[in-house]
Amino acid sequence: MKEGSLRLxxxxxxxxxxxxxxxxxxxxxxxxxxxxxxxxxxxETLELGAGELLFFGPGHAQDIRALxxxxxxxxxxxxxxx
Numbered sequence: 396m397k398e399g400s401l402r403l404x405x406x407x408x409x410x411x412x413x414x415x416x417x418x419x420x421x422x423x424x425x426x427x428x429x430x431x432x433x434x435x436x437x438x439e440t441l442e443l444g445a446g447e448l449l450f451f452g453p454g455h456a457q458d459i460r461a462l463x464x465x466x467x468x469x470x471x472x473x474x475x476x477x
Contacts, residue, residue, distance in 0.1 A: 402471040408461035430465025
């Protein structure tokens with residue numbers, strides 16, 4: 396969904412799928428609706444499960460990998476033009 400400066404993207408990842416670093420001009424959230432993800436921030440590796448939400452600045456979460464079949468919602472607000 397895209398409305399003004401709000402962007403919502405629902406994504407389904409198969410277990411083992413990898414997502415590169417997201418680059419956007421604004422902070423964003425990643426909400427795991429189902430499944431489990433592993434991601435890296437700097438030198439630290441963390442996991443996020445169903446119902447958990449990650450807030451990060453542009454390019455801060457890297458090497459996102461699905462540890463199970465996963466449904467996630469990526470939200471980006473501000474910083475962009477239609």
